[in-house]
Amino acid sequence: xxxxxxxxPLRRMRTVxxxxxxxxxxxxxxxxxxxxxxxxxxxxxxxxxxxxxxxTTTAGANMTGATAPTGPGWGIPAAADWTTQGRDYANTxxxxxxxxxxxNAADLRIAWTFDDGVLHGxxxxxxxxxxxxxxxxxxxxxxxxxxxxxxxxxxxWVYRPNPAPIAIGKACCDVVNRGWQLAxxxxxxxxxxxxxxxxxxxxxxxxxxxxxxxxxxxxTMTMAPLIVKDKVLVGNSGGEMGVLGSxxxxxxxxxxxxxxxxxxxxxxxxxxxxxxxxxxxxxxxKDLGVTTWPAxxxxxxxxxxWGWITYDPDLNLIYAGTSNTGPWNADQRPGxxxxxxxxxxxxxxxxxxxxxxxxxxxxxxxxxxVNENILVNVPYKGQTRKVMVxxxxxxxxxxxxxxxxxxxxxxxxxxxNWASGIDSVTKMPIVVPEKETKVPGHWVRDICxxxxxxxxxxxxxxxxxxxxxxVPVQNICMDYKGRxxxxxxxxxxxxxxxxxxxxxxxNYGEFIAWNPVTGEKVWGIPEKFLVYSGxxxxxxxxxxxxxxxxxFRAVNARTGKVLWSQKLGSGIIGAPMTFIGPDGHQxxxxxxxxxxxxxxxxxxxxxxxxxxxxxxxxxxxxIKSVDETPAxxxxxxxxxxxxxx
Amino acid sequence: MTxxxxxxxxxxxxxxxxxxxxxxxxxxxxxxxxxxxxEKIAAGGxxxxxxxxxxxxxxxxxxxxxxGHPNTLTVQIKNPYEGSIAAADAGRQQFIDMNCAACHGYDxxxxxxxxxxxxxxxxxxxxxxxxxxxxxxxPDGMPAWGRMIPRDDIWKLVTYIQSLGGSFxxxxxxxxxxxxxxxxxxxxxxxxxxxxxxx
Numbered sequence: 001x002x003x004x005x006x007x008x009p010l011r012r013m014r015t016v017x018x019x020x021x022x023x024x025x026x027x028x029x030x031x032x033x034x035x036x037x038x039x040x041x042x043x044x045x046x047x048x049x050x051x052x053x054x055x056t057t058t059a060g061a062n063m064t065g066a067t068a069p070t071g072p073g074w075g076i077p078a079a080a081d082w083t084t085q086g087r088d089y090a091n092t093x094x095x096x097x098x099x100x101x102x103x104n105a106a107d108l109r110i111a112w113t114f115d116d117g118v119l120h121g122x123x124x125x126x127x128x129x130x131x132x133x134x135x136x137x138x139x140x141x142x143x144x145x146x147x148x149x150x151x152x153x154x155x156x157w158v159y160r161p162n163p164a165p166i167a168i169g170k171a172c173c174d175v176v177n178r179g180w181q182l183a184x185x186x187x188x189x190x191x192x193x194x195x196x197x198x199x200x201x202x203x204x205x206x207x208x209x210x211x212x213x214x215x216x217x218x219x220t221m222t223m224a225p226l227i228v229k230d231k232v233l234v235g236n237s238g239g240e241m242g243v244l245g246s247x248x249x250x251x252x253x254x255x256x257x258x259x260x261x262x263x264x265x266x267x268x269x270x271x272x273x274x275x276x277x278x279x280x281x282x283x284x285x286k287d288l289g290v291t292t293w294p295a296x297x298x299x300x301x302x303x304x305x306w307g308w309i310t311y312d313p314d315l316n317l318i319y320a321g322t323s324n325t326g327p328w329n330a331d332q333r334p335g336x337x338x339x340x341x342x343x344x345x346x347x348x349x350x351x352x353x354x355x356x357x358x359x360x361x362x363x364x365x366x367x368x369x370v371n372e373n374i375l376v377n378v379p380y381k382g383q384t385r386k387v388m389v390x391x392x393x394x395x396x397x398x399x400x401x402x403x404x405x406x407x408x409x410x411x412x413x414x415x416x417n418w419a420s421g422i423d424s425v426t427k428m429p430i431v432v433p434e435k436e437t438k439v440p441g442h443w444v445r446d447i448c449x450x451x452x453x454x455x456x457x458x459x460x461x462x463x464x465x466x467x468x469x470x471v472p473v474q475n476i477c478m479d480y481k482g483r484x485x486x487x488x489x490x491x492x493x494x495x496x497x498x499x500x501x502x503x504x505x506x507n508y509g510e511f512i513a514w515n516p517v518t519g520e521k522v523w524g525i526p527e528k529f530l531v532y533s534g535x536x537x538x539x540x541x542x543x544x545x546x547x548x549x550x551x552f553r554a555v556n557a558r559t560g561k562v563l564w565s566q567k568l569g570s571g572i573i574g575a576p577m578t579f580i581g582p583d584g585h586q587x588x589x590x591x592x593x594x595x596x597x598x599x600x601x602x603x604x605x606x607x608x609x610x611x612x613x614x615x616x617x618x619x620x621x622x623i624k625s626v627d628e629t630p631a632x633x634x635x636x637x638x639x640x641x642x643x644x645x
Numbered sequence: 646m647t648x649x650x651x652x653x654x655x656x657x658x659x660x661x662x663x664x665x666x667x668x669x670x671x672x673x674x675x676x677x678x679x680x681x682x683x684e685k686i687a688a689g690g691x692x693x694x695x696x697x698x699x700x701x702x703x704x705x706x707x708x709x710x711x712x713g714h715p716n717t718l719t720v721q722i723k724n725p726y727e728g729s730i731a732a733a734d735a736g737r738q739q740f741i742d743m744n745c746a747a748c749h750g751y752d753x754x755x756x757x758x759x760x761x762x763x764x765x766x767x768x769x770x771x772x773x774x775x776x777x778x779x780x781x782x783x784p785d786g787m788p789a790w791g792r793m794i795p796r797d798d799i800w801k802l803v804t805y806i807q808s809l810g811g812s813f814x815x816x817x818x819x820x821x822x823x824x825x826x827x828x829x830x831x832x833x834x835x836x837x838x839x840x841x842x843x844x
Binding site for chain 2: 240488
């Protein structure tokens with residue numbers, strides 16, 4: 001059952017739980033809510049302290065009672081902390097902290113900042129445990145631990161992995177790192193050059209380093225690992241480089257590779273065995289990862305696993321999507337091209353697939369399937385169904401039974417015109433013929449969305465209090481021309497020429513609230529620039545997001561009213577988080593530094609310059625002016641006659 | 646075209662190339678003697694001649710020269726195909742076939758790799774410097790193509806890149822190295838729509 005949070009022991013408990021998290025994922029799991037009633041059930045005790053949700057007794061009570069979706073709530077760290085990118089195994093990005101709420105969000109001010117010195121896209125979420133904040137820069141993938149117990153959060157340690165510079169030229173879309181994780185006393189993350197590293201979280205000393213992929217073949221790593229039990233799960237990038245996409249499990253203690261499962265190829269490589277039960281007939285059969293391709297084309301068919309992984313401990317299944325199909329020019333690869341542009345449910349112990357679903361078979365538009373799968377439980381036709389929700393690049397929000405792979409609903413959540421709907425039997429998209437891109441050398445005009453989708457990798461959030469998803473949405477279209485392309489290892493295997501333009505209404509971005517039960521947008525906030533940040537939602541009913549032109553906003557999660565906005569130094573493409581500092585106050589942190597795929601709009605007037613700054617906010621009344629003036633002796637020294645300023 | 650076919654075609658070129666280096670070291674001493682010749686020779690079908698030899702290209706400094714000496718080689722070594730429309734066309738086809746376009750953009754204005762239509766050249770924008778960047782590769786992303794593309798085809802790629810307008814003719818090489826060119830259009834008649842010095 002849930003761990004009640006008591007008032008005074010909060011800080012002590014936070015420390016204990018933090019140690020538990022750093023001491024092993026098994027302890028972390030023991031702290032988690034297991035009752036499927038939602039995250040806010042952890043704070044149902046009426047003596048709950050400030051900083052947690054005080055009065056919610058059942059998940060979704062403020063919404064519609066039994067008809068509201070709930071978060072399953074596994075893997076939740078102590079309320080004060082944030083130890084994996086999605087905060088919990090279900091990737092809800094929901095924190096129960098509620099000191100900062102709809103009544104005082106307007107008082108948020110910058111408490112301190114930290115410049116990581118790297119001018120590339122900052123796509124990750126800062127982590128906090130043991131009074132320490134952890135961030136990792138884009139290439140060269142430097143890790144910083146910041147000491148939250150001291151004014152201004154100074155550097156506690158720095159770890160410089162020195163990855164191979166070759167990797168810079170193999171990454172399609174900036175040299176980003178999407179996230180890092182804390183487990184077993186280690187900070188674990190991927191390097192752009194195809195290595196995974198584990199660093200002692202207390203000292204910054206490297207514990208192990210494993211080469212998982214060969215960067216000279218065009219394979220890079222940009223995704224955030226997920227640690228499940230004793231395994232570190234990582235995947236590759238290179239959907240535009242003709243890579244063989246795969247998901248790899250490493251041993252948490254040693255970094256040794258335990259299993260690897262490809263996204264295309266024979267069943268033996270894909271790890272499809274007798275347990276594999278895809279729901280739909282067209283995905284049933286032997287070696288479909290070979291037979292749905294022209295001879296041999298699966299070897300360069302991509303299906304890179306560069307997005308987010310989620311985990312259901314009850315079903316013992318992990319969920320990880322596969323990237324676009326390679327090359328983009330679909331004329332060179334007739335067939336359904338399985339298992340690219342889809343998602344696998346796999347057993348984390350063995351890697352064996354349980355089911356798969358392909359969102360965009362024979363993908364002609366670069367609609368990857370790698371977006372985060374958020375796990376919730378929803379009322380559906382009188383039953384509670386365990387589902388995952390994915391806001392896919394192709395513009396449809398899929399709600400899929402996560403035990404069986406059955407698609408319960410698929411509704412457009414933004415502007416798309418390439419498919420008129422989803423077939424009610426096969427769940428394949430019904431493609432609009434004039435938006436097919438097959439004939440190379442022929443421009444196809446105004447396909448919506450563009451390659452980067454109605455939503456890209458930037459993660460949405462789910463609040464068990466409101467029962468709503470909070471989703472960054474893109475309103476971008478393209479003119480597209482297929483190009484004949486040859487595979488040359490280590491160079492792009494791309495095969496497309498394109499231009500992009502804004503969709504109807506002229507706003508590139510929108511931030512929306514989405515009701516998964518009805519499959520409808522509840523409210524939306526249009527933004528002139530792309531909304532390419534991840535999302536945080538809190539027990540204070542605040543949703544936080546950022547824009548590519550650098551506005552960081554707090555929104556009433558129920559009404560969509562913007563309560564506070566702060567302009568940051570560069571565009572925001574990372575995901576915000578919240579934590580309780582050693583002083584007991586709630587803070588909100590986000591990285592600002594434009595880059596990644598948001599650069600496709602860089603020709604817009606007013607597009608910001610690169611940056612690499614971590615911003616931390618707290619309520620203005622709590623911000624103390626800290627006496628950090630130098631000691632008297634030092635001050636005397638600096639005033640010596642002749643001393644230069 | 647399949648890769649296999651590209652290989653066959655390329656390497657048959659290389660064989661021919663080996664016998665056709667008549668201008669060889671004359672280039673180092675008197676560039677002008679050879680500079681007008683290639684198009685005529687190429688058109689005549691007798692195989693490429695007049696390419697600056699490898700031994701000379703290896704002497705082209707990547708950075709500035711210690712002691713503050715002027716870098717004369719980048720000024721002296723001209724593209725043997727400079728101004729040849731046929732060579733620029735052939736280079737454009739190479740640019741697509743060898744996946745250069747996928748990194749640098751079908752319009753050369755950048756993508757995964759840098760913009761080739763502006764005057765910012767991290768590794769030098771003179772013909773000799775561009776040739777070397779293609780031949781040797783560069784450590785932050787550019788693969789070395791010297792073993793895959795014959796030298797005369799690399800010079801044709803250089804010709805195409807020069808036609809995009811951002812590179813420097815040899816005569817402006819020193820000026821470009823000093824940073825004097827700014828956003829100047831260094832190629833007569835080039836159209837530099839939307840040129841961005843964004844790296």
